[in-house]
Amino acid sequence: MENDQIKLPYFKIDGQSYVIQEKKTKWVIGELSKTLYTEISIHSQDVESDKKKGLLDDYSGNGEISFNFEASKIYKDGIPTGICSYSEDKNPEDYTYFRKDGLDYLLYFFGTIEYKGGWVLIEGELKNRYGEDSPKFPIKAALQFNPASLDWNNYKFRSLEETNGSDPHIIRLLEITNPTFSSLPETIYSFENLEYLIIQRIGNYGDKDKLPFADFGERIAELKNLKQITVNQATISSLPKSFANLIQLDRLSIIDCELGNLPDGIWKMPKLEYVLLGKNKIERIPDQIQMPSLVYLDIENNLLKTLPESLLQQPNLTTIKASLNPLEELPFAYNSFNGLGLNMQEKKRLLDTAYPGADGKGAVKWDESMYLAENDQLLISPVEKIIDTNELSEYKEELISLIKRSVGFNLTTEEDYAALGNHRFGGKPDLPESIPYPTFFSDYRNQEFNYEFIAQINCEEIAEIQDYLPRTGSLFFFFKSFQFFGSEDQNIGKIIYVEDNKSLASGDRFNFKEEDFYELMDGEYQANKADALLTVSAPSFYASYVNNYLFEGKAESLKDQDDFTYDLYEPFEKPVQELHGVDHAMNAYAFTQHESPELQAALAWKGDPQDWVILLLVSSKGNFQWGDAGELFFVIHKSDLAKRDFSKVFVTMESS
8 A cells, every 4th residue: 555645544444434533543652562552433424334234333322433553663763664464353473453342343354554654554354254254344544643743762672673773862662582692782882761671582382492692791781771671591691790780770580591690789789679580590699688679589490509598688578489499498587488489399398387377376186077078978979970980990089088078059049138147149248237347458559448248158057067167157258359369468368257147237238339449340249149058079180280289198099190180070070060060169179270279378378288278169150250250269277267267368269
């Protein structure tokens, strides 16, 4: 498409002209994406006709259509220049998307977008990728923008070639992929305002070849405005002493390289917050560290034999990832640092992993048999039949020993608050009037918020079908917000135990608004009543390689049967799960792709994973939605449960 023949902007789909809404059409350098972001809004002049032929979706009442897309590698003398190709809305070269709103959701863009002389030229077609016989709509457009309106200071240059001819003072972000140089090219030192430098290797999965880049050189200190440096899969083996003079640096990431010991000055850099040095050859960290801003240190998969105690004295440090090092010992102070990332075997070898109890008075004994189903013949008989039918009898004793005696809950009707203290998921809790609704303070937002109410379980009503819960009263389950998963805050859940149900008061008295919560639409989840039943739960062996604590006691012989356990889903896990098919459950196993909730709790708060129990598993039912149809888990130590101490609960989530 030649823009020198264009006199006026236009936008055509299927040969029909659409009105360009200039006030909603713009291009900018994206604040977060650091790319050229273009947004276009057009309007249909015949909405009903466009709906009828399958162009617009059923919700386009006013006929407005919007497009937005990003572009990189298009800088040339301050004017966006280049061509981006799309297939099924995707630009595979830059991993960007052509996004649309108002069109039929099955339509995808196939074509090109050219940037030339201040014009954006679109040519291609919109079509359904799932059917050759579906309608196709040619699309052709030309829109003119003002290049002078773009602030290139926020743009990420994706190669040294792209910087050619540019004003070196505007280059603040530079990402170089698969370079062939072994040291920094001379031209980089002219970018005196450079803040972000990325040197990365991108190749095929499993490719272990490394970049030839091996040396920053002493001149790196000339780039005094650098805030972040990232290098991966390079042959770099050392850092120059002058590196410590980069006093503005707040993030250093050198991963999967050949890096040996660092100059001591690196460990005294005043603004470094995040240091990621995994998969290198670092043998020691100096005894004296002064990093007042350090928050996160990843030193996994190196050659360290110990960690200095002074590391724990950094005032803002929350996380140390140190697994897969040949650690021989750790200072005693590491026993009380909750942010130390080691696997379970490493923690047991190097630390005191005894669970101190929620009250700090140590653990008490409990009856493990109350959590298991193997001694209840009526409950276990259908499981035995599944084992026999699917020819798993060789391992019957092992599999039966793993089955849990669970309490399942099935949602029934919408909650009307006519009854008091019934099993309830979502809605509002029947807390006694003497117990205030739980709240927490967010430092980030400088505001107090309500916990989200998840469920209430009437212990008296299920006392006859289990023995691990209190015999009287009710349990109320809360957590802060979905937004806290993945944060450094491990105390995101709360359980309130009310011993006497006579003290309960209707939750209908609460009248919360959406803004009372950190992020909860309408101020509550959909409220549903639930019925309880006795059921069974079988473990998931999907990630048994990391959850090998399952194979203890009678199940120990399964530990080395990887091929056997890997194939157990269809003949064992699934049919056991389908025996009752519950919505939510107590004392149940979870499907996880990595560490189980019990193992996560043990790694965070000590103890053995088998000594923790999923007190409540909440599925994505009703309008609960945990990630992509995942599950929410409230995990408690069995000793605390025996003490009826619910003050320490670990909450996590698994998204499928």
